[in-house]
Amino acid sequence: MTRLVGATAVPACCCKGLAGVARKGVLRAAVPFHRLVCYRYAMDRNQRCRAIVLRTYPIGEIHKGVVLLTDTSGVIHAVAHGAASARGKLRSVAELFVEGEVALYHNPVKRSIKLQDLDGPAMHYGVRENLVKYYVASLWVELVAVSCGGGGEHDGEAYELLSNALAVLDGVEEARALELSVYVLWRYLGVLGLAPVLDLCGECGRALAREQRAYWPLGGGELRCEACRETAVGGAHSTYTFTPPTRAYLMRLEESVRCAQDVLRVRLQPEQSRRLHALLAAGVEQALETRLKTLESGASILYGRG
Numbered sequence: 496m497t498r499l500v501g502a503t504a505v506p507a508c509c510c511k512g513l514a515g516v517a518r519k520g521v522l523r524a525a526v527p528f529h530r531l532v533c534y535r536y537a538m539d540r541n542q543r544c545r546a547i548v549l550r551t552y553p554i555g556e557i558h559k560g561v562v563l564l565t566d567t568s569g570v571i572h573a574v575a576h577g578a579a580s581a582r583g584k585l586r587s588v589a590e591l592f593v594e595g596e597v598a599l600y601h602n603p604v605k606r607s608i609k610l611q612d613l614d615g616p617a618m619h620y621g622v623r624e625n626l627v628k629y630y631v632a633s634l635w636v637e638l639v640a641v642s643c644g645g646g647g648e649h650d651g652e653a654y655e656l657l658s659n660a661l662a663v664l665d666g667v668e669e670a671r672a673l674e675l676s677v678y679v680l681w682r683y684l685g686v687l688g689l690a691p692v693l694d695l696c697g698e699c700g701r702a703l704a705r706e707q708r709a710y711w712p713l714g715g716g717e718l719r720c721e722a723c724r725e726t727a728v729g730g731a732h733s734t735y736t737f738t739p740p741t742r743a744y745l746m747r748l749e750e751s752v753r754c755a756q757d758v759l760r761v762r763l764q765p766e767q768s769r770r771l772h773a774l775l776a777a778g779v780e781q782a783l784e785t786r787l788k789t790l791e792s793g794a795s796i797l798y799g800r801g
């Protein structure tokens with residue numbers, strides 16, 4: 496597959512989600528805004544790759560639209576013909592969170608992509624049959640969809656993270672789902688280039704001691720120390736607070752966690768999980784200038800138990 500990185504179709508994004516990012520300019524360098532160009536001009540007619548279903552929606556009575564995160568081409572939209580009909584062969588696999596090897600056909604004239612097959616599906620029943628895990632995974636796929644998987648050069652990274660995390664979430668006990676989600680949000684902030692450095696004040700450059708509180712400006716950027724908190728845009732009230740335990744936890748994730756499975760070896764108390772998760776989720780929303788629907792509709796499910 497060829498790719499037109501830095502193509503001129505700047506405002507054209509397949510999923511609308513990048514509009515906010517474009518306005519803000521945070522990811523201008525990291526996201527080449529080439530998705531539509533990918534569809535129309537640069538995609539091979541037949542392609543096989545790994546993919547995860549991020550979203551499905553009805554098209555007429557018997558077809559479905561699917562939004563896929565692929566390991567080689569980022570987020571793409573495809574049509575699964577017959578997937579909503581009783582006898583359609585894609586019926587069972589054109590479903591949220593399903594992962595497998597997909598066969599895609601790109602029609603350059605119709606400017607559409609057809610999902611022809613999804614082989615060796617990992618169905619993730621453990622995620623779909625548990626309400627908390629379902630909402631956790633819904634948050635992840637929504638986040639990936641609205642941010643286009645982080646853009647061109649991050650295709651593989653986002654895919655690996657989501658694939659790995661869904662597999663672990665599938666088998667994990669419900670009580671630890673939010674810890675796993677803290678890890679995913681933190682890593683995904685890294686994929687987007689938005690994760691702050693944890694041990695330095697981004698303003699004065701002084702090291703932040705482990706027992707120190709740190710402040711994260713609303714809308715992202717680097718952490719501030721107490722003294723520099725006032726200088727953040729909007730003043731001290733416009734920052735999120737990283738308490739020493741939450742920052743220490745994130746530092747442990749950075750230092751010793753290489754994959755989602757490792758997260759289960761590092762304990763985070765339920766209350767701290769909830770706080771840190773809410774903080775990172777708010778940071779992601781601010782940075783992307785978008786509201787994540789899963790957080791709006793599922794906050795009581797995500798944060799209400801444990």
Ligand SMILES: [Zn+2]
Binds near residue numbers: 722
């Ligand atoms: Zn400072």
